[in-house]
Amino acid sequence: MTGGGFAEVPEGFRSGFACFVGRPNAGKSTLTNALVGQKIAITSSRPQTTRHAIRGIVHRDDAQVVLVDTPGLHKPRTLLGSRLNDLVRTTWAEVDVIGFCVPADQPVGRGDEFIVNELRSVAQHTPVFGIVTKTDLVEPPVVAERLTEVSKLMDFTEVVPTSSKSGFQVSLLSDLLVARLPEGPPLYPDGDLTDEPEETLVAELIREAALEGVRDELPHSIAVVIEEMNQRENDNPKAAPMLEVHANIYVERSSQKGIVIGKNGARLKHVGTESRRQIEALLGTKIFLDLHVKIAENWQQDPRQLRKLGF
Template sequence: MSDESPDDGGQREFRSGFVCFVGRPNTGKSTLTNALVGEKIAITSNRPQTTRHTIRGIVNRPDAQLVLVDTPGLHRPRTLLGQRLNDLVRDTYSEVDVIGVCVPADEPIGPGDRWIVDQVTRMAPRTPLLGVVTKIDRVTPDKVAEQLMALSALIGAERDVVPVSAKSGKQLDVLSDVLVSMMEPGPAFYPDGELTDEPEQVLMAEFIREAALEGVRDELPHSLAVVIEEVIDREDRPEDAPPMVDVHAILYVERDSQKGIVIGRKGARLKEVGTAARTQIEKLLGTKVYLDLHVKVAKDWQRDPRQLRRMGF
């Protein structure tokens, strides 16, 4: 049924709403969020539970505004941090207008996918579901078709399933159109042009953590947290020099051995982390940045309520 009226010049009624993508680790949820928004607002990694905060990315269209809520992955928790992340996810499921169930085109649907769909339907039984087959650039069209059928069988044949590639951009416009069609008419929640409501300091900490996670062993990802201690405008610059911001951050790990991993031989690893993160932070702030990084051990912080509060969880 069309929402155009014969005398409105073909103008569609403005629609808006909130969307959450769910799926196993490394199904491309954060990458998909970034691609739809058009800017990097969520960090990506091939490590499970990379996302730790609920980050909102905003898709602005002439006819609609979609608010994409990037959440930590739902998992079976082993620590207090894991439990708190799961609680965050459950709260989000009940508040969004659409949940997109993501499975990659290049991996068979398995018990983990079925567990997530079961959890989602239990926690938010009234929230509409949409299937999303990601990473379609990695497989043949026949494999994509097989995965579409498998995902449709998992979530219910009455629900739409859309194939996309965040990397190539293929079908992103189709996914956006389908999501908009599932929204109710309503006003924009954020000013036009705004891409996220996340505070800059949180994004800076996330960019540092993403850089530190690149290429590390399995033991480190869950044990690493980043806290921005201070952000100061550099005032002693020559008049003809561009502005500069000093960013001081601490990377927390749980053991001395992990500290060595982050710092690397003669500090080489930490220097690489600083270079990669500084590039992202300069793009975020639109100015030159001096990034000062220190690594500290906070023993078993994932299980300590006091330390979790200090780190923002």
């Protein structure tokens, strides 16, 4: 995930932090990945997939943008939800520009208004963009309708329609974000795509695969902890290097454990196959993946268990 050192910085080079906010499933993670040019944030059709502030680094000849991908802001029902909201608000206070994302295929609703009400105080000292995402999913008149709705929410610095999937206006958005950054040298070496520990990214990819397997049954009850990650000892010098990953998938009840494992272990096997493929693509090495499903009762409400599970 990392590259070389710092190159010579041209005059007028800009660098700084940007973050995307929005209700759950508004396309923030997909947009982060599109701008970085590689998958560093997990995506899912399930809301509230992102649980960490993952940093993706966009390298340009004239700038470096550090994108902080945050969880969706929502009215919390659990202690975990409250902590995720606190993480979002802390991030807002530390970035140079904020992008508020609204998906083109859904009308502006109360969830968007809830976030905008919080953003108004931030907008007094930080530029806030209105970004209409997922424009590839709807016809142009619907995009125009969504842009009008977004523009009425507050006085945004910019309002931009984009599609991460088709690439529509992703480079324009990058230019607009850069224009709002202060002049200064790069914050990370050339080639670095994220500052997240590999263990965190691997755990997130396993959780993504587990989420996709269970869809509606238990969207928020899954947590993943990497117990061990190390290079496998090999007596054959010609053999390809292999990384051993031992991970536990935590759920809140025994009934959920059965759902994740599936009949005769079929679902867990699929989770292992899919996440191994993603991890190998991310790290560029062969993976031996050992997955176990464990129960941590009502962990979303328990401060001690939240700490243990990395929240």
